[in-house]
Amino acid sequence: xxxxxxxxxxxxxxxxxxxxxxxxxxxxxxxxxxxxxxxxxxxxxxxxxxxxxxxxxxxxxxxxxxxxxxxxxxxxxxxx
Numbered sequence: 001x002x003x004x005x006x007x008x009x010x011x012x013x014x015x016x017x018x019x020x021x022x023x024x025x026x027x028x029x030x031x032x033x034x035x036x037x038x039x040x041x042x043x044x045x046x047x048x049x050x051x052x053x054x055x056x057x058x059x060x061x062x063x064x065x066x067x068x069x070x071x072x073x074x075x076x077x078x079x080x
Contacts, residue, residue, distance in 0.1 A: 005017065008060065011059055012061075037066070
């Protein structure tokens with residue numbers, strides 16, 4: 001996923017972006033945030049699947065970011 005943030009303020013600002021990551025109740029299904037493919041990488045991902053990304057932008061600044069996660073499952077899991 002790609003996102004864009006703009007600071008329309010004449011002052012520098014810090015923003016917090018929270019992105020929802022799927023979570024599974026099935027232990028054979030695993031979802032992982034690929035931090036090395038995220039720009040910027042999230043500072044944390046909660047047990048409830050909320051990834052928190054903090055960034056600072058200068059006055060009238062913009063930032064393009066990417067967020068990536070992957071889903072993996074045991075071969076016995078069907079329906080994905």
